[in-house]
Amino acid sequence: xxxxxxxxxxxxxxxxxxxxxxxxxxxxxxxxxxxxxxxxxxxxxxxxxxxxxxxxxxxxxxxxxxxxxxxxxxxxxxxxxxxxxxxxxxxxxxxxxxxxxxxxxxxxxxxxxxxxxxxxxxxxxxxxxxxxxxxxxxxxxxxxxxxxxxxxxxxxxxxxxxxxxxx
Amino acid sequence: xxxxxxxxxxxxxxxxxxxxxxxxxxxxxxxxxxxxxxxxxxxxxxxxxxxxxxxxxxxxxxxxxxxxxxxxxxxxxxxxxxxxxxxxxxxxxxxxxxxxxxxxxxxxxxxxxxxxxxxxxxxxxxxxxxxxxxxxxxxxxxxxxxxxxxxxxxxxxxxxxxxxxxxxxxxxxxxxxxxxxxxxxxxxxxxxxxxxxxxxxxxxxxxxxxxxxx
Numbered sequence: 001x002x003x004x005x006x007x008x009x010x011x012x013x014x015x016x017x018x019x020x021x022x023x024x025x026x027x028x029x030x031x032x033x034x035x036x037x038x039x040x041x042x043x044x045x046x047x048x049x050x051x052x053x054x055x056x057x058x059x060x061x062x063x064x065x066x067x068x069x070x071x072x073x074x075x076x077x078x079x080x081x082x083x084x085x086x087x088x089x090x091x092x093x094x095x096x097x098x099x100x101x102x103x104x105x106x107x108x109x110x111x112x113x114x115x116x117x118x119x120x121x122x123x124x125x126x127x128x129x130x131x132x133x134x135x136x137x138x139x140x141x142x143x144x145x146x147x148x149x150x151x152x153x154x155x156x157x158x159x160x161x162x163x164x165x166x167x
Numbered sequence: 168x169x170x171x172x173x174x175x176x177x178x179x180x181x182x183x184x185x186x187x188x189x190x191x192x193x194x195x196x197x198x199x200x201x202x203x204x205x206x207x208x209x210x211x212x213x214x215x216x217x218x219x220x221x222x223x224x225x226x227x228x229x230x231x232x233x234x235x236x237x238x239x240x241x242x243x244x245x246x247x248x249x250x251x252x253x254x255x256x257x258x259x260x261x262x263x264x265x266x267x268x269x270x271x272x273x274x275x276x277x278x279x280x281x282x283x284x285x286x287x288x289x290x291x292x293x294x295x296x297x298x299x300x301x302x303x304x305x306x307x308x309x310x311x312x313x314x315x316x317x318x319x320x321x322x323x324x325x326x327x328x329x330x331x332x333x334x335x336x337x338x339x340x341x342x343x344x345x346x347x348x349x350x351x352x353x354x355x356x357x358x359x360x361x362x363x364x365x366x367x368x369x370x371x372x373x374x375x376x377x378x379x380x381x
């Protein structure tokens with residue numbers, strides 16, 4: 001029994017250690033609010049653990065967790081809209097990044113519509129190809145490519161206006 | 168520029184405090200047992216229920232005798248208590264009857280849930296003219312799922328028997344989130360007899376649970 005508990009504890013700790021940063025970043029990308037991102041992060045872990053799903057490999061597991069996180073974020077956004085609260089999008093909350101240059105660029109990405117910032121995050125941060133992103137987001141690959149292109153263009157124009165260097 | 172983005176996002180990390188909070192909430196969630204142990208316990212529970220059922224049949228007890236008796240209409244209007252049924256809906260949509268003096272786990276409600284605008288419950292009292300419900304915090308919401316319309320009903324209102332009402336921990340126009348609430352239910356019958364009941368809603372780790380306390 002004790003071994004069983006220890007194994008469970010280890011499994012939970014490992015799960016949290018492996019994925020908490022990724023879930024938090026993706027949730028923050030969607031919600032633009034650290035407090036809501038933390039709540040979603042917690043909910044996602046409970047779902048992951050209780051689902052007890054088996055995976056072919058770690059990549060499969062990671063992709064599934066990303067999908068669960070995206071759904072949880074969409075639910076959170078839908079809920080805030082239905083309750084007629086100020087949309088999370090409209091709130092201007094401090095970005096928890098110390099480096100000013102990095103913060104400025106992240107802020108520009110966060111100003112993009114959700115469909116673009118999720119693609120930016122998955123492509124540039126998680127290094128997913130457009131085909132992989134299409135699978136995760138349940139979108140057409142051509143759509144993802146167009147969204148990535150459009151997101152880059154929008155960022156370039158923002159950076160041009162902000163006087164930063166795109167490259 | 169992309170490097171700035173990647174470096175910036177790397178700064179967003181789950182701190183130790185959050186990790187501990189997550190670990191704690193996973194452990195507190197209802198399916199805390201290790202997956203293998205959980206499966207074993209589930210099988211054991213099914214076997215135990217099957218055995219109990221067989222024993223009941225062998226000893227000649229009708230397994231649904233209690234249910235049959237509760238379905239019978241009360242003999243007169245003064246027995247209003249037995250005709251008051253409160254149904255609370257679990258998060259998966261299944262409902263359970265909450266009977267007086269019986270604590271029942273009714274599932275959990277969380278603010279992040281998108282399927283409902285609040286903690287749903289239904290009050291049914293066949294012999295009552297009015298059912299008055301009052302909450303100590305939060306507020307009640309009426310919701311029409313077909314058109315998605317919600318109506319903020321405040322902390323106290325009268326409802327018809329069989330109405331589904333939602334309790335929200337956040338009152339409209341107020342950012343404070345209530346962590347617990349007592350909902351008082353008063354049903355009057357035609358002879359002015361009153362039956363009172365109440366539900367206690369508590370929050371634990373962002374999840375709300377309710378139980379009938381009276």
